[in-house]
Amino acid sequence: MMxxxxxxxxxxxxxxxxxxxxxxxxxxxxxxxxxxxxxxMYVYGKEPVDFLRQMLPELxxxxxxxxxxxxxxxxxxxxxxxxxxxxxxxxxxxxQKCLALxxxxxxxxxxxxxxxxxxxxxxxxxxxxxxFYYHDPALFxxxxxxxxxxxxxxxxxxxxxxxxxxxxxxxxxxxxxAPNQLPRAFNAWRIRHYExxxxxxxxxxxxxPAAVVRLLVEKTPVE
Numbered sequence: 001m002m003x004x005x006x007x008x009x010x011x012x013x014x015x016x017x018x019x020x021x022x023x024x025x026x027x028x029x030x031x032x033x034x035x036x037x038x039x040x041m042y043v044y045g046k047e048p049v050d051f052l053r054q055m056l057p058e059l060x061x062x063x064x065x066x067x068x069x070x071x072x073x074x075x076x077x078x079x080x081x082x083x084x085x086x087x088x089x090x091x092x093x094x095x096q097k098c099l100a101l102x103x104x105x106x107x108x109x110x111x112x113x114x115x116x117x118x119x120x121x122x123x124x125x126x127x128x129x130x131x132f133y134y135h136d137p138a139l140f141x142x143x144x145x146x147x148x149x150x151x152x153x154x155x156x157x158x159x160x161x162x163x164x165x166x167x168x169x170x171x172x173x174x175x176x177x178a179p180n181q182l183p184r185a186f187n188a189w190r191i192r193h194y195e196x197x198x199x200x201x202x203x204x205x206x207x208x209p210a211a212v213v214r215l216l217v218e219k220t221p222v223e
Contacts, residue, residue, distance in 0.1 A: 030113070033091035037071055044070065045204035046101060048077035049132050051156045051214045056081060058192060058216060059152055062127030067116060067143075068134035072098020072109060079107035083128065086110040088119055121146035131155040135175050140185050147219040152192070154216045155182075159196060161211030168206055177213045190220040 036043060052074055061082045066075040069087035071094045079085045079102060087109050089095050095111040102109040112119070116134070121142045128151060129143045135157040143153050158169040160176045170176055183194060193216040201210045 030090040030092065030115075033070075033089070034093040037091055037094040037097060041204075042071050042073065042097065042101070043204050044073065044206060045202075046071075046073050046076075047203070048074045049156055049203070050199070052077065052130065052132075052154065055152075055154055055193065055216050059154070060127050060150070062148075062151075063125065064128040064130065065121065065126045065146065067129065067131045067139065069098060069111075070094045072101050072111075074130055074132060075109045076102050076105055076107060078128070078130075079109050080105055084110075086112060088112045088114050088116065090115050124148045127151045129153045131157075133157060133169075135170075135177055137181075137185060144186075144189065144217075144219055149219055151219045152216060153186075153219070156212055156214045159211045159213045161198075165209055165211060167208050167210070169210065182213055182215045186215070186217045188221060190218040190222055192216045192218050 062084065064075075064078045064083040064085045066078065066085060066087045069075045069089045070091070072087055075085050075087035075098055087095060087098055088111075089098075090113065092113045095113055098109055098111055116136065116139060121129070123145055124147065126146050127148055129147060131139065131143065131153070132155060147153060157177045158175075160173060160178055162169045162176060163171065163173070179196065183191060193214065195212075195214040197214070198209055198211055201207060
């Protein structure tokens with residue numbers, strides 16, 4: 001037990017913080033998510049999104065960037081599969097729990113506390129970029145630029161149909177995906193998988209039917 005605690009403390013020291021943009025309030029949005037993640041329970045569970053597991057055979061093992069990583073369930077899963085993983089989130093508390101989860105699994109995850117509005121994804125740096133339950137179309141072009149040629153961008157978000165479930169997820173339509181929005185956004189690239197469907201979620205506080213869109217796009221241009 002003492003050995004495990006030592007590993008968790010060591011991992012926490014790896015947390016990197018990118019300063020907020022000038023004029024940005026320290027109270028939000030990081031503080032909002034810190035409050036949500038402030039507790040021993042993993043709010044959305046410790047297991048990865050099912051779609052990530054399903055698409056794993058399509059992904060090239062290498063450098064993975066996990067956007068809006070939260071408490072780290074998807075980042076830790078990829079690290080267990082041999083990826084060199086960097087997890088980015090606005091919540092320091094979420095990423096501390098990510099590091100703790102990684103330590104219990106015997107893997108390493110690099111963590112960066114940053115606002116995705118201003119975080120630099122780089123150019124041709126990553127083999128895989130993931131984005132789960134954080135719908136921001138402004139990230140799409142930056143993500144594709146950040147991928148190496150032949151790399152993959154994988155995402156799953158709630159669709160507008162989620163408003164009819166009356167269960168969980170965003171209530172603001174701006175944070176939900178409209179019909180055919182994703183195929184249009186990525187029509188210049190090779191779309192390997194796309195679904196607009198209802199799934200049964202078992203993800204911590206997300207329990208029950210959910211309207212989601214799922215996309216796996218490869219950085220290979222198409223005519």
